Amino acid sequence: MKMYFIYIVLGLTICNAQNKQILYEWESPAQSLMLNPGTNVESQYHYGFPFLSQIHINAGASGVSTFDIFGEDGRDINDKIRDKIFELDNNDFFTVNQQLELINFGWRSKNDIYFSGGIYQELDVIAYFPKDFAILAWEGNRDYLGYEFDFSDINLQGDLFTVYHFGINKQVSNKLTMGFRLKVYSSMLSFRSKNNTGTFTTTQTDGTNNVYEHTISNLDLGVETSGYASLRDAESNGERTSSLIGGAFFGGNVGVGIDAGVTYAVTNQLEATASILDLGAIFHRKDTENYRASGNYTLDGIELIFPEIVDGEPTFPYYDNLEDEIEREIPIDTLTTNYSQFRPAKINAGLTYNFGRTINRSGDCDCRNMGGKRTTVEAVGLQYYSVFRPKGAQIAGTIFYRRRFAEWLSAKATYTLDSYSAKNIGLGVSVKLGQVNFYVAADNLLDYGNIAKAKSVSLQLGFNVIVDQE
Amino acid sequence: MLNYKNFLFIFSLLCVLFTSCVRDTDFEQSKEITLRPVVELNLIYFDVNASQFYDSIANTPILTVRDTTALDFLDGEDISDAIKRAEFFFKFENEIPRDFQVDFDFISENDELTYSTQTTVNQGTSEQIETTIFEPIVEEEEIDQLTTANRVVVKVTIPSSSATLTGNLNLQSKVTYFLEID
Numbered sequence: 328m329k330m331y332f333i334y335i336v337l338g339l340t341i342c343n344a345q346n347k348q349i350l351y352e353w354e355s356p357a358q359s360l361m362l363n364p365g366t367n368v369e370s371q372y373h374y375g376f377p378f379l380s381q382i383h384i385n386a387g388a389s390g391v392s393t394f395d396i397f398g399e400d401g402r403d404i405n406d407k408i409r410d411k412i413f414e415l416d417n418n419d420f421f422t423v424n425q426q427l428e429l430i431n432f433g434w435r436s437k438n439d440i441y442f443s444g445g446i447y448q449e450l451d452v453i454a455y456f457p458k459d460f461a462i463l464a465w466e467g468n469r470d471y472l473g474y475e476f477d478f479s480d481i482n483l484q485g486d487l488f489t490v491y492h493f494g495i496n497k498q499v500s501n502k503l504t505m506g507f508r509l510k511v512y513s514s515m516l517s518f519r520s521k522n523n524t525g526t527f528t529t530t531q532t533d534g535t536n537n538v539y540e541h542t543i544s545n546l547d548l549g550v551e552t553s554g555y556a557s558l559r560d561a562e563s564n565g566e567r568t569s570s571l572i573g574g575a576f577f578g579g580n581v582g583v584g585i586d587a588g589v590t591y592a593v594t595n596q597l598e599a600t601a602s603i604l605d606l607g608a609i610f611h612r613k614d615t616e617n618y619r620a621s622g623n624y625t626l627d628g629i630e631l632i633f634p635e636i637v638d639g640e641p642t643f644p645y646y647d648n649l650e651d652e653i654e655r656e657i658p659i660d661t662l663t664t665n666y667s668q669f670r671p672a673k674i675n676a677g678l679t680y681n682f683g684r685t686i687n688r689s690g691d692c693d694c695r696n697m698g699g700k701r702t703t704v705e706a707v708g709l710q711y712y713s714v715f716r717p718k719g720a721q722i723a724g725t726i727f728y729r730r731r732f733a734e735w736l737s738a739k740a741t742y743t744l745d746s747y748s749a750k751n752i753g754l755g756v757s758v759k760l761g762q763v764n765f766y767v768a769a770d771n772l773l774d775y776g777n778i779a780k781a782k783s784v785s786l787q788l789g790f791n792v793i794v795d796q797e
Numbered sequence: 798m799l800n801y802k803n804f805l806f807i808f809s810l811l812c813v814l815f816t817s818c819v820r821d822t823d824f825e826q827s828k829e830i831t832l833r834p835v836v837e838l839n840l841i842y843f844d845v846n847a848s849q850f851y852d853s854i855a856n857t858p859i860l861t862v863r864d865t866t867a868l869d870f871l872d873g874e875d876i877s878d879a880i881k882r883a884e885f886f887f888k889f890e891n892e893i894p895r896d897f898q899v900d901f902d903f904i905s906e907n908d909e910l911t912y913s914t915q916t917t918v919n920q921g922t923s924e925q926i927e928t929t930i931f932e933p934i935v936e937e938e939e940i941d942q943l944t945t946a947n948r949v950v951v952k953v954t955i956p957s958s959s960a961t962l963t964g965n966l967n968l969q970s971k972v973t974y975f976l977e978i979d
Binding site: 396397468540647 | 832834835866867951
């Protein structure tokens with residue numbers, strides 16, 4: 328029960344914001360393309376090591392760290408939880424985002440279009456802090472007579488799905504590169520509860536039937552799920568596994584989306600980039616199960632009427648009647664209606680200033696880039712990131728420094744200001760040995776000495792084979 | 798190829814990445830987490846007329862009226878473990894010129910009396926309604942007895958009655974549960 332409260336009410340479950348500020352416009356063509364389909368790709372072809380080309384995990388909480396609750400600071404943990412409940416507000420959130428690339432490949436065609444495609448699996452969960460109901464669970468209603476506990480605080484969403492994607496990238500002029508990607512989503516499991524309304528209030532007023540009135544007003548509380556009913560009804564783990572795997576391969580619900588991106592060389596040193604990702608939706612039409620409770624009800628208590636009854640006869644079933652009345656006034660409907668869920672669209676944008684020694688691989692002249700961007704040892708720049716979440720956009724700004732130490736070694740350092748932290752330092756290293764590229768990137772490095780103090784943690788790593796243009 | 802600067806850079810990075818840890822935390826503290834909500838909840842209410850204490854057909858007084866309601870939530874495993882203290886609040890308003898004895902008998906599923914409490918309600922008149930407050934507190938051993946009940950029997954006893962007796966006896970009640978959930 329305790330951990331249930333901690334994980335569900337405090338919401339320490341959920342993971343993060345998908346900002347891959349280190350990988351954006353960096354070494355690996357596979358990952359750069361995923362973040363900006365219109366990036367400059369210089370390779371002839373690439374393919375990722377299956378299941379290893381990108382492993383990404385990001386978890387975060389906007390207002391609380393593990394240390395805030397479990398730190399050994401001599402304070403009673405219950406006091407710390409109470410303080411946090413009152414410190415957080417209902418716009419604070421907890422997120423988890425995990426991606427595992429199954430395959431990723433790309434090649435340059437004879438007409439100089441770079442095609443790329445692949446499959447990845449993603450888990451994406453966000454839960455906003457349900458402050459009012461955390462207070463109700465922690466404190467009860469005694470000190471909150473007349474206070475309206477608001478059901479709109481309940482707002483969460485989770486998806487487990489597979490993405491099949493294919494894109495094109497073309498340098499259309501010396502200055503401009505554009506790219507698009509089509510994505511097909513295959514949902515394994517989905518749930519969401521949002522746009523809830525209604526209040527719960529305990530009031531003490533004269534002239535009423537009893538001491539209090541416990542009132543639920545204008546309740547409209549819903550949860551939509553897909554892929555859940557078959558999991559629940561499965562009689563064995565084998566059935567559950569095949570249900571999930573079936574969903575991963577178009578056996579469940581599908582959706583479509585697009586990514587689009589552009590790179591523009593403002594000068595041969597200054598480059599502007601922008602992309603929009605996951606502009607699409609998943610259409611849940613199979614294996615859906617939705618629950619909705621709505622209505623108004625005021626509980627006065629149980630009125631006894633002392634009926635004249637013969638010995639042995641039962642009196643009125645007051646309690647059963649009360650339960651029936653509540654179910655009648657606030658019915659909980661289970662529906663199997665279809666629903667559509669927009670993917671959280673992400674916007675990336677960047678401005679990069681390249682400087683230092685030119686390092687074109689062919690020597691003095693990069694003939695493909697005449698008049699366009701110059702590849703240099705060092706670069707600095709700004710990046711913008713936003714993702715559209717149920718209660719509005721979450722935004723991050725990054726400044727970065729990128730340096731190639733040797734032909735086989737480059738690194739990128741970032742400072743990011745986001746919803747979680749104002750001291751987020753990130754670092755990535757990319758190593759290319761022959762045609763094999765390995766990269767690792769992590770942020771919140773200042774908290775790496777004690778990850779418990781970090782409000783978010785993000786890690787990406789992967790192996791790819793990259794063959795450069797001759 | 799792997800010059801001193803590059804080596805130092807990679808070594809430093811690996812040190813950062815592979816020496817990261819979770820320190821100064823004690824997840825065993827989770828065992829100490831206890832929710833202690835204090836919940837205010839309406840209980841029963843009634844409005845009994847003096848005529849209910851007299852059988853007008855048989856012309857005989859009815860000295861005790863009783864009624865019963867289930868309280869199914871009370872003996873639920875989670876709730877009964879969680880309730881550590883219950884403060885009842887009964888507010889009687891009497892305009893009948895008789896004192897009353899009111900008994901609250903809590904009965905278990907096995908028809909055993911697990912907890913009982915009673916009070917006397919002072920007589921009033923239609924011109925001067927008498928208010929009687931009764932606030933029994935149940936805790937420690939008694940709370941275990943209370944929470945094994947799943948219904949309450951309310952008995953209202955009048956010392957004497959007649960066909961001419963008029964007025965109402967009104968009850969409003971609530972309970973404050975002090976819960977500990979761990």
